[in-house]
Amino acid sequence: MAKRKEADQAKRKLRKWPWILGVLIVIGVVVAVTSNSGNDATSPPPADVAEPQSGAVGQPVRDGLFEFTVVGVDYQPSVGGPHFSETAQGQYVLVTVRVRNIGDEPRGLSDADQYLFDSNDRRYAADSVAGMAIPNNEVLYTPISPGNGVEGTLVFDVPVNAKPDRVELHDSTFSGGVSVVLG
Template identity: 40%
Template structure:
């Protein structure tokens, strides 16, 4: 009869083997949690959406009254828009609007290295529907008692202040201006009603 020559299993070695197997399983579980599991991502609720919205970068508002804007050789700053008048000028030298006058007070500065004329006829105003209104140059002469205000050539660095006048229907509310340094320039928008 043959004898089984295998040595009996040492009880201490068996315990160490079992503890080692449990430790390996435990460490594998920790690694799966730490380095990402393949579970599907949770659906974001309203709170997550709100946080994402708050973190999204916001676009700055368009330039408005008081903001310097540039087109070509000129920098413009609209300081005021008054649409409450029906007449412009002095007591005996005045012009009456067909509707009402929107008088735009602004400054114009030549930021280029050569001289250029600023002409009111290139300036435009718009209402909320996108209707375009042209500058009333004759009313502008009455509103700018000094007729030289916008009729002189601006040298580099020169700044003038004056008024543009738009004759618009009485119910019209202007929302923006488009200011140009010349007839063919791209123009720059200024929001006048937010």
């Protein structure tokens, strides 16, 4: 009989653990929800979270593992040389940029991740073919060693009447990007 009592007590103890575990999980969820409830869109960001950078022509800005400096902006109807040239549908906006690798490994810059915005906030993608038509355009797809930099031209085909406002530069497809005002 004593063995049966011990067995019943052991079963009761085992039946309590799922309840205890469930209560602990519920308490953990409540604590997690209440600790994050103050972080809504109206709350100021925590002090250690940096706002996205923006800058102007000639001013270095950083995104991810690249430091960008826009050094000039030019407008052309076409780009290239006698053997390989491209003509814009509207006009080409040529953004000359210096890119420095501030990381620890070689990295390449893709013009597919760079954008130009006009004064009406319309977004334009870089024209890769026109960029390749520019002789010695080192900025595109050239692996940049750590600590080194290259200078080259990003090319955007925009309507003749568009007023370029800013360029958005990205370390990669998934980075936050930095804005550089062109005017």
